[in-house]
Structures are given as C-alpha cells and as structure tokens.
Amino acid sequence: MELSQQLSAFKETHQYRSLKEIDRKDGGHVQYQGKDFISFTSNDYLGIASNKGLQEAFLKENQSDFFSFGSASSRLLEGHSSICTKLENTIASAYGKQACLWMNSGYHANIGLMSSLPQKGDLILSDKLNHASIVDGLKLAKAQFERFRHLDYDHLERLLKKHRDNFNKVFIVSEALFSMDGDCCDVKKLVALKQKYNCHLIIDEAHSVGAFGENGLGLCEAEGKIENIDVIVAPCGKALGAVGAFVVLSAEWKEYLINTCRSFIYTTALPPINTAWLLFTWKKIQKAGSLRSQLEDNTNYFIQKAKESGIDTVSTTYIQPIIIGDNKDCLALAEALNQEGIIVSAIRYPTVPKGTARLRLSITSNHTKKEIDKVLDMINHYKKSETHADTLVK
C-alpha cells in the first residue's frame, strides 16, 4: 500500500498521530498556544525536569566546571568525561552492583541489551506487555525468544519447564511498573523462578526508578531484591527528570556490552551537560522522600475519588489507565477533556492491544487535589452523559 493510503487508513481507524508544539510545561501543567491546561500525560512524576529551583541550583553549583553541550563522538572513539565516570560509579555503588553503563536512552539500552547479551543457543522469556524497545530488541536478538502472558507466572513457569534444559542461558525480562497498565511485576516471584530454573533476570525500571523505594532506586529496592536482579535498566527521562538510561550489571557484562552492543558503540554519546544534570538530579532523588510521599498521597486520593464516583480503576499506582475500548470513543473523550482544559493521552493500538484503547492518566506530585477532582468529575460527566463518540465532541 502507498504511504499516503496508509496515512489515510490511520485516519479512518483513528490511529493517526500528530505532533503539537507547547509553550511550556511543568510535570502536571502545560501551556498550548497561550492557554493553560492541567496535564495528566507527563512522566515527570516528581516534577524534577521542570523544577526551576533545581535548575538554578544546578547552574550555580556547576558554574566553575566546563561541561560541553555536544560530545562530538561515541564514547569508544574519543573517550568520555570525568563526570560520566563519576555518574557510573555513583550509580553502581547506590545499587551495590559491580558496574553501571550510561547509555543514550532507554530505547538504546533495551534494543542493545536484547541483541547483544543473549547468545545463539540462549532463550529470552519476555512479558507480553513489555515496552516496544524490548520487543524491538527481541526482533534483533541472536537468541530465541518467547513471550509469556502478562504477569502470568504460571505460564512463565510452564515455558521454563518446557524449555529450560534445551537452552544454554535463559533470560527473563520484565518491566517493573508497566507503562500503559500501571500494574507492577511481582519481583519476588520472578526472583524465585529465576533461582529455581537457574536463569538471569532483567528488569526495566523506566517508570519506577526515582518514585519507588526508600532511596528512589525503583521497585526492586522497594521489594528488597536488588541483589537478585542481574540487570536493571533505568531510563532517566521520567521521574529522574533527565535523559539517557543507565544499566546496572556485572563488570563482565558491562565489558561485553562495550565491545558488542551496537546501540552503545555506534552512536554519539550524550553531552556531558546531560550527564552532569543526571548526576545532580540523582543526588536529589535519593533524598526526595517527601516528593515520593506527595506522589503516593495524590495517587491514593485519585483512586479513592475514582471509586467514589464509580470510575473503574484497575491500577494502584500513579499510572492510571481508564479502558475505553474503541479508538474513536477514546479519542472523543480525550478531546472533550481537552475542551475543558485537561490534557489526557488517548492510547491506542499498536501501543496497546487492539480493542483496549484507553485514557492513560499519569499523576504527578505537582497535581493538586482540586485538579484531580476536576479530571475525575469531567471523565464521569462525559462517560455518563454521552456514550456515542459522534455526540461527545460538540
């Protein structure tokens, strides 16, 4: 099919996507074309990325240092800055792991890991709802892969029983907090299975690092299982308020990635200024217990209010999907909320399975209770008053 026909088909099936320019945002609020909106679309769960006070403190603290705004080569080509060494050492020791590898993004990290670490003769078992970057990595992998039903560890165990003896190494891969469903993997069960079947466990903490655990290390910290996880991938563009991703792992696996991981080798490194900013936010995050409590408080408030107003909530975290089902209805509801000054993402196939289009609300520590009331009231209002998408948007 011609590209133009495909684009038309996207429009007909309400899968079409377009970009929009914003004036400013602060992890819970955005301004578009001079108009203010409450936003439930940001992954800046703790409001770090847009915190002016932190930005000023960063610039003041780092005034005497020279951090370039471009890195000019891949890390292997010309080397990396001392701030990069400091970041990797600081993070490895925070996790009590041998090593940390700082990479350009979570996407780079996941496609690189999946395609580099597991070898021919190995097997990767991946949760069916794992992020696209893991799925794309699986497609590039030298190892065979199979997907187990989402959070269905009986299914995972059946696969392990069936396949374990036929493969050299077996890697189990799961997100910690699933980005589109807001549910969490059961770290303890995964560790138990990994130990029972002598496998390796890779956990992607994209949406949980910073916001879970006493020191913000993520869900594995909250579950007391960091030492049992072989690889933790932590994309830094969400609660950490930065960019890039770090991977904590053994020294040997780091060395292997440096030598073979194409998404690490063949890309220009992130500029030192970004590395310095992450190191700065990382130190703040460790001590950000009050922001985490605020986020938890907002989440509990949202869940309680949603229940009271008869809105189905299936998640217990700050990622709250409200399943609508049909693409058109979901878009219409998002558009109706938009008219009321509220931005909520309408998540559709292929990001989520067909027929499960949803509003995805991400709650942040910056939201006020009043704003949470407003979005829930509006969702309730539109869900109750109009069921047909054509009449929802006036």
Ligand code: PMP
């Ligand atoms: N893993 C998960 C679970 C994600 O949600 C994302 C980003 N949405 C990524 C990896 C990719 O991270 P990045 O944005 O740093 O490429």
